[in-house]
Amino acid sequence: MSTDQKQDLARLPDVSALRRIRMLLLDVDGVLTDGRIHFDPEGREYKSFHTRDAAGLVYWHRSGHLSGFLSGRGGHVVEMRAKQLGIHEPVLNRVDKERAFEEILARQKLDASEVAYVGDDLLDLPVLRRVGFSATVSDGAKEVRDAVHFTTRTAGGFGAVREVIELLLQQKGLWDAIVQRGGLG
Numbered sequence: 001m002s003t004d005q006k007q008d009l010a011r012l013p014d015v016s017a018l019r020r021i022r023m024l025l026l027d028v029d030g031v032l033t034d035g036r037i038h039f040d041p042e043g044r045e046y047k048s049f050h051t052r053d054a055a056g057l058v059y060w061h062r063s064g065h066l067s068g069f070l071s072g073r074g075g076h077v078v079e080m081r082a083k084q085l086g087i088h089e090p091v092l093n094r095v096d097k098e099r100a101f102e103e104i105l106a107r108q109k110l111d112a113s114e115v116a117y118v119g120d121d122l123l124d125l126p127v128l129r130r131v132g133f134s135a136t137v138s139d140g141a142k143e144v145r146d147a148v149h150f151t152t153r154t155a156g157g158f159g160a161v162r163e164v165i166e167l168l169l170q171q172k173g174l175w176d177a178i179v180q181r182g183g184l185g
Contacts, residue, residue: 034157056162098126
């Protein structure tokens with residue numbers, strides 16, 4: 001384990017706080033994707049999503065947890081991906097993420113301490129500072145990396161969300177059973 005990884009683990013909230021997490025909120029561009037947006041000649045937007053992140057979300061949901069997207073952008077591709085993944089709260093096109101976060105908490109009847117959030121840029125800071133567990137990707141903005149509990153080893157769009165999910169499920173004592181079942185059921 002590298003010195004950076006040891007420092008990151010030292011910044012984690014205590015296990016009891018991590019076990020209280022009931023919802024995982026994710027920024028999209030730069031977290032679930034590598035942040036690049038591609039357009040074809042007709043102006044249609046394309047993004048790439050990693051299958052390991054999708055599998056991680058399946059394990060998260062099967063473990064009885066909620067999920068959400070909290071993104072300053074939207075678009076058909078993100079809406080479609082949210083539907084495919086069974087995202088409970090796909091909140092898109094919201095630059096005031098703190099206000100959107102308050103609305104999610106009210107709808108889901110959650111306290112901020114019961115939420116984990118993964119963001120990568122300055123718009124995410126107000127939410128990252130309030131949640132029970134905050135994380136960013138290895139290529140997130142320096143100001144965000146300095147503010148969070150955990151920084152992934154993986155860059156956004158390349159399995160970083162899966163890394164966060166595994167960490168949370170391990171802390172909750174649920175990961176070994178998922179592995180034993182080969183990810184099924």
